[in-house]
Amino acid sequence: MPARLKPAAAAAVADALDRVRNGEQAKADLRLLTKHFLALLEERAPGKSVEVRVPPYAAVQVIDGVRHTRGTPPAVIETDAATWIALATAELTWAEAVDSARVRASGERTDLSVHLPL
Template sequence: MPARLRRAAPSEVEAALEAVHGGAAERADLRLLVKHFLAILEERAPGHSVEVRVPPYAAVQCIAGVRHTRGTPPAVIETDAVTWIALAAGDLTWSDALTAHRVAASGERTDLTPYLPL
């Protein structure tokens, strides 16, 4: 099971978001924001039925339902860092991300609309 993530300090999040929105984001900014927003998702949607992956930075299991313990989970969401940050910050809707094929989602409970933006 992926390790539990922790939120970043508000000042760190603000600085990293400014870098992303200004087009000057570095790998460290992306990593910080991905982990921060996944930590918030994990808090707001506790559970283990869906695995949200943002390679190469992190993954979490969330959303109540059948607990996944081994192998490939029955419900998986995968996206890149820039898309995940845009979804979490409210710059991109879930349906627009799916339509544009910026998110791969398979299995039950993989609609994150009720949890976004974070």
């Protein structure tokens, strides 16, 4: 079983966010922020009914409900790192991301608007 994601140190998150907002981010910044915000979502919306994927960095299962055990889950959300970070930091709303196809969501319970921003 893979290790759970853990939130990053506050100073590391602040530094990475500064670089991202200034357009100076590196892959390491995107990885740190993606995993940090997925870890926060996992803490705030525990469960196993929806899989949130941010390739190539990480994926988590969240939201209480029917748990899946094998194969593709019945509810999947997928986006890129920049979009995930923007959603987590209130730079983008869930509705804007879905409407602009920056987020792909299928299945029940895939509206994360009640959990965002983080």
